Amino acid sequence: MVDEGLKIELGKQGVFVTTIEELYNWGRRSSVWPMNFGLACCAIEMIATTMARYDLARFGAEVFRPSPRQADLMIISGTVTKKMAPQVVRLYNQMAEPRYAIAMGACAISGGPFKQGYNVLKGIDRYIPIDVHIPGCPPRPEALLQAFMTLQKKIDAQPLTGADRPRFLDAEAQGEFPVPAPGEHDLEPTSNKGVWPIPVVIR
Amino acid sequence: MASNTYFSLVVLFIGALGFGLAPLALAWLWAHAFSPAKPNALKNAIYECGLVSKGDAWVQFRSAYYLYAIIFLIFDVEAVFLLPFAVAFTGLGAAACAAMLVFVLMLIEGLAWAWAKGVLTWA
Numbered sequence: 001m002v003d004e005g006l007k008i009e010l011g012k013q014g015v016f017v018t019t020i021e022e023l024y025n026w027g028r029r030s031s032v033w034p035m036n037f038g039l040a041c042c043a044i045e046m047i048a049t050t051m052a053r054y055d056l057a058r059f060g061a062e063v064f065r066p067s068p069r070q071a072d073l074m075i076i077s078g079t080v081t082k083k084m085a086p087q088v089v090r091l092y093n094q095m096a097e098p099r100y101a102i103a104m105g106a107c108a109i110s111g112g113p114f115k116q117g118y119n120v121l122k123g124i125d126r127y128i129p130i131d132v133h134i135p136g137c138p139p140r141p142e143a144l145l146q147a148f149m150t151l152q153k154k155i156d157a158q159p160l161t162g163a164d165r166p167r168f169l170d171a172e173a174q175g176e177f178p179v180p181a182p183g184e185h186d187l188e189p190t191s192n193k194g195v196w197p198i199p200v201v202i203r
Numbered sequence: 204m205a206s207n208t209y210f211s212l213v214v215l216f217i218g219a220l221g222f223g224l225a226p227l228a229l230a231w232l233w234a235h236a237f238s239p240a241k242p243n244a245l246k247n248a249i250y251e252c253g254l255v256s257k258g259d260a261w262v263q264f265r266s267a268y269y270l271y272a273i274i275f276l277i278f279d280v281e282a283v284f285l286l287p288f289a290v291a292f293t294g295l296g297a298a299a300c301a302a303m304l305v306f307v308l309m310l311i312e313g314l315a316w317a318w319a320k321g322v323l324t325w326a
Contacts, residue, residue: 067250087253093245160237171239179245 021160028072028098029155030060032148035071037091039078042105045138046077054141059148068095073151075144076130079107079114080121082187089179092128097168097175100155102147103130106137113137126191128177129167270322273313281310 002017010017038046050056050064057063065071068091080088092101103124106112111122124130131154134147158166167173174194180187191198204210234240249256288295288303317323 069250090245090248090255091253094248094250096246097241168241169238171241175241176243176245
């Protein structure tokens, strides 16, 4: 990286210095296109965020793409039922890398107020890796905007090389997240290994 | 060559082409040289809103749409070709008129077909 003081000094002389990593990440974070995906009440708040008052397009989410191949971000907004969970995971798998996921609302994070329901999946991060969680029931549009900005900061900080480079630049990193199948009483498997650490209950 | 009247247009044309092709070339170079390809069965599966797709996505094109193609040819493409003909009409000879007549008659045949099929009535 270039020293900050040197950058400012050069800037005063009219010379602009940057790195490929900065440019690449700036281009990526300024044009994160979400996918047309909404499940329940949080989707209404997401729609409100895209409309005139809280415009999400000014942050780069210009269009919501219907196809997962053309989308960068999946905003999982709403309760994920066990019937819908395989479809969510399949859609996430069909997204082209680099891809990001935001779990919006209490239901997507952990099942939310309907956690005791027999058909409610207790959090979508059991199956797919989530980058930003937004608490709320439903979170206000401003909260979704802040989550979007948090995601942008996260994208900005991703290095291109090295051990902690993101999944899409690492050929050995997991690219396929197994889709759960509906079993007799529950989904099989109940969570994806490597994505969700099964909590150890010490009684 | 620089004194040619169209030189600046050629330069601008090359610039416009480059403006469109350069990001594509950079993206291809990036994908080829740096970003690892990570295809897998789930990622390449046919998209059907998250459901498992039955069979191939290459369904047969419905030939019943040919009527729309004919109507488009008549009302759009023919109009486009008639406009420069109309502008240059007074400077053209009889041969040009005959050639244009052949063209117009072919499309009138298509119009007659569509009319007889009843697609031009609203109800």
